[in-house]
Amino acid sequence: MTVMASLGRRAAVEFVGTGALVAVVVGSGIQATELSQDVGVQLLANSLATVFGLGVLILLLGPVSGAHFNPAVALAAWWTGRRGREGPGLREVAAYAVAQIAGAIGGAVLADAMFAEPLVRWSTHDRWAPHLWLGEVVATAGLVLLVFGLARVGRAHLAPAAVACYIGAAYWFTSSTSFANPAVTVGRAFTDTFAGIAPASVLPFIAAQLLGLAVGVALVAVVFGRPAPAAGDVAADFVVPVDDHHPAAAAR
Amino acid sequence: MTVMASLGRRAAVEFVGTGALVAVVVGSGIQATELSQDVGVQLLANSLATVFGLGVLILLLGPVSGAHFNPAVALAAWWTGRRGREGPGLREVAAYAVAQIAGAIGGAVLADAMFAEPLVRWSTHDRWAPHLWLGEVVATAGLVLLVFGLARVGRAHLAPAAVACYIGAAYWFTSSTSFANPAVTVGRAFTDTFAGIAPASVLPFIAAQLLGLAVGVALVAVVFGRPAPAAGDVAADFVVPVDDHHPAAAAR
């Protein structure tokens, strides 16, 4: 029997994880701009630090909260599992989203503090252009296809490395450098540094991400067909949190 | 019993996967040239994004279509398995090749769209020289040796990481930056950006790739001997697509 951690603890873990993720993204961006004049080198450092940090966070926190760190993923998990008993309910999605947004803001503030930047200063980095929005649609669709597709092919245990590598590629192949996450987008508005986004640019980014979410869910059906859900057909790290105290956790 | 997905769905997956691969290659090339003046930094970013993206694509889509994304690999799978019942038939190879070429063109167009480049503009990047053709022979031979060799030593489940790493090395150690793929070569002719190839340079590249394919198949026999094919002796991710609905997929 697998016992799930309480919603309160899982939300706390989503707060910690999303905060850590944004601290990695924002902090490494600041460090990179302090050390190099070459923006290519800056984004290399920023993207590699994110690959390393995100992979570790999913590996460590996935067994407790599912390691979504992303309201779009939580929403997709609800949608995908809405007819069964596997997925989260809307109440859980709401609790996750609140924790994720709060964590993202906290992570940006922490990164600013570590680099002696003003703790909160609205970003002046405009990211407003149709081709950037297309980039966010593609980035989010790809993320959803990956997360739920891995579950469909029985490889969800590889999500830590796979999701981290995907984001590492998406930093470069999408014009928007792949935010792909409404909570992280909000958090990054609070810092006027390399990884920031001007508040006025936030809403279109989130709209594009939600569109990408829908595209991604459709792509899962196209690529993997409609599921006849089986017992083993679940996303271990992303969709079904398990009790970390339970011996079963150690068996995976 | 393992049930294979329909040819139509598998071809659709090859379309999606090859398109995504070319979008990664072309898109990251555009981003890199926008951000850095140092061509070494540009190719570092381009190659690392490809390593991350290609590994994820094979991991995710391998269980459905085999994740060839490459007519040369499909052709080699047919040749290698032509006397048994494991490999694809020529009709499947043709369907795969059409889907791969269409996907590659679509991926180039998508990358151009994400970066506000003209959707289609023939590349003006001449890649015409005997030493580049030798590079393509070596790159393709190495790829074939790797894909079919992994199956021979029972390590085909590591193909996602291994093929991605191979391409990451081949970007650098071959003079042609390792196209090694006729479909991707065609797709990259449609974009006049970092990763493009002038249409006039396409045919010799493909000829070199087919020569490399033959060299690679010969190398497999030299290195691994002639096989007495056993039940377990198959390339899980590259040669034998399995039904992703089936519990057996989860057991791997």
Place this chain on the structure above:
Amino acid sequence: MTVMASLGRRAAVEFVGTGALVAVVVGSGIQATELSQDVGVQLLANSLATVFGLGVLILLLGPVSGAHFNPAVALAAWWTGRRGREGPGLREVAAYAVAQIAGAIGGAVLADAMFAEPLVRWSTHDRWAPHLWLGEVVATAGLVLLVFGLARVGRAHLAPAAVACYIGAAYWFTSSTSFANPAVTVGRAFTDTFAGIAPASVLPFIAAQLLGLAVGVALVAVVFGRPAPAAGDVAADFVVPVDDHHPAAAAR
């Protein structure tokens, strides 16, 4: 039955491992500054070399000594296990710390020797600022959360890759470039090169690390709850050294 290596041998292994770690950090820093003028490129090389080297060291030496290479980790292992019979005693922690500090100094001297630098010259690199100390608190807290959290979710066998990746990210997202290790901090005072730290800056760094250790231990309880320790609930690579001669070691 698992037989532990003698304390003498385990301390010798901690000496070798910590020495090798510091040689990697200091040596790659020297090489990087000799080859590039771009400090971003220098830190990319320095951090990637550390990721590669640290992962290998934990993989290789973990089964013998636990591969702490860090008095803070040894101290946390004692604290975490103080009520059971799993963790080390304070005498072992002391032996480890002495070996680690001696090893760290030896590693710095070895790196200097390999690059024809003066074998010992106090670093003139001041690292004295409150935001750097905050960076060390965060870096050490994250390390402790990771090492002991992995044990709690039954993924301690992935510690070599996870800890290496964490440090690779922390080089960039913390302002201090993440020393996170009192022994390594002492060792790096002995070299006046890229990775050095002025002797006057050492004590506040260590104080911040110890504060981070406390924060990390608290975070483990918040994120993973209070444990009802089970037999399988141990950090294979970090907390419980096993006899490498014993067949059980090969079974993992």
Place this chain on the structure above:
Amino acid sequence: MTVMASLGRRAAVEFVGTGALVAVVVGSGIQATELSQDVGVQLLANSLATVFGLGVLILLLGPVSGAHFNPAVALAAWWTGRRGREGPGLREVAAYAVAQIAGAIGGAVLADAMFAEPLVRWSTHDRWAPHLWLGEVVATAGLVLLVFGLARVGRAHLAPAAVACYIGAAYWFTSSTSFANPAVTVGRAFTDTFAGIAPASVLPFIAAQLLGLAVGVALVAVVFGRPAPAAGDVAADFVVPVDDHHPAAAAR
């Protein structure tokens, strides 16, 4: 029962593998110097390409020949196994060494051909200094400690990733950029490009490598104790080649 491939085929595989390794090292060095003016970026590209390429080669060819690609490793395997029946005999070591040296020269010529360089031109890159020789001692000792240590702790199946990562670190933390291989050293004398070594510098490098080999063998005993060799206590990828046709190969 595990059937070993014939010595002739294993030597052929060592020829192919060592040749491919040198082609990766030399070829990526040429590409890097053609694309960037920043020597740090050049060595980043060179080292990352080697990490990717070497890991793949050991993964693919290890099950056939042991994937030594290095007379020093073959010699250490003979020494370590000389009292049992596991290790190679001196006749095998000699056959391997000849194949490795021939392969290394062939790989350098192939890389030159791919980049339209003169096929053979003695390197003019002097690498003659005591601190470089110390670098080679350290690099080779570390390699031997790793390869044979992994076997001692039952983790030889991770040798492909571990050895590749080690070399990636050693490129940077040793002053000599870690040749650590007599055959590769000879091969790299045949190309007057980035990775070359002047013929006059070859012998002291090889002498340092042999000294490092002795240090490494001693370190294995210090760190892991004297073995009471057990059946499972072997280096799967490095010391005991197995028949790739045999089902047992697939079971690993």
